[in-house]
Amino acid sequence: MAPQHPDTLQLPDLTAFDLDAYLARIGYQGECPPTLATLREIQWRHISTIPFENLSCLADEPVALDLAALQAKMIHGPRGGYCFEHNILFAAALQRLGFVVTGLAARVLWKAPADSTGPRTHMLLKVDLPEGTYIADTGFGGASLPGPLELATGHAQATPIEPYRLLAKADLFRLEVEMRGEWQPVYSFDLQPQQFVDYEVASWFVSAHPTSRFRQVLMVARPAGRRRQSLFNAELKLHDPDARSERRQFGSVAELRQVLAELFGIEAPAGAKLDAALERILTGA
Known part of the structure; x- marks a missing residue:
């Protein structure tokens, strides 16, 4: 594991995370150095294997974010989850592999009215690499990122499926995806670090609030x-x-x-x- 910085995501019981079981679940074999190539491969295999789904919310079941619960559900289930479940599981794997990971939060813009302002109820990750700083996200449903994006703005970035781009205004970033020839907003975020407790609060709202x-x-x-x-x-x-x-x-x-x-x-x-x-x-x- 990489040395922890105060801003990096602090996950309880990280040492008990079963990295081998996670890699087997997503079908990853071979060496796993903390490089951009490894990040790309693991992110692609994760979203291609573990589904996005909200069945627990519909069934009025609690959504636990501790690593033991996530592994039981998403590695051994076999089930999927929503953004907090996916990206906490993903972050745990990355940290065990030696990546430096910071948690971030976003406001969802996908399919939302242009003049609306929603809460920060989406989780994504910032990953610092020798090649630069990247964002990674395995939990945005039908527009989940197929690969990490360099934290660079104003140009399209290729992924295994569609191109994405980041736009910037002051300290705010806006993620967009090109689908059917049009750029569509996905979410907006800044670089304020988030911790596990922040995600527990947001996840409770998403999973339990009557209007969610x-x-x-x-x-x-x-x-x-x-x-x-x-x-x-x-x-x-x-x-x-x-x-x-x-x-x-x-x-x-x-x-x-x-x-x-x-x-x-x-x-x-x-x-x-x-x-x-x-x-x-x-x-x-």
Whole structure:
């Protein structure tokens, strides 16, 4: 592990993190030096293997962020999670490999009205490397970063799927992605370091507050190669940058459970709570 700086993300019980199990889960083999090449490979394998999903919120289950709970759910589950779960798990792996990682927070702009200001309810990471400073993020659903981005503004940066760019205004950064020929805002952030306790507070709001979108709609995503695959409520969207997009609708809880298992590799929780939530989504109740 790299020496800790006061601003770096301090994760409880980091020494108990099972790095070998994480690397096996994402299919990574070989040496893992703390380099940009390793960061790129691990980030890509992470988002391509561990799905983004909010089933716990829909089932009214608590979302624990301690590493033991995250490993049980996302490494041994097999389940996925949302931004705090993904990026805390990712940060733990990076720190165990010797990367210098700082936690950051963002305001979501994706699909939001242009004049709205939301809370800082998204987590991302800053990674300091010999090659420079990069941002990394494995937990933004259908627009999750396929690779780290240099903390440099004003130009497009290639990733394994779409190009992204960072724009700057004063001390604020704005992340955008180019999809279908248009630049779309993803989120805005600054470089104020965040700690585990900050994420616990934000995660509680996202998972438990009655008005949180994560308690109202179904959101699942995991890319397959360059194809984006996302499930929003009962609609599945498949988008390949080099081909046409496809949409499919599902009409039953059984169909939703089937697509969660077969397309996203999610072993959805059994029981009446989740089934009732999925039924509400299907009926619009």
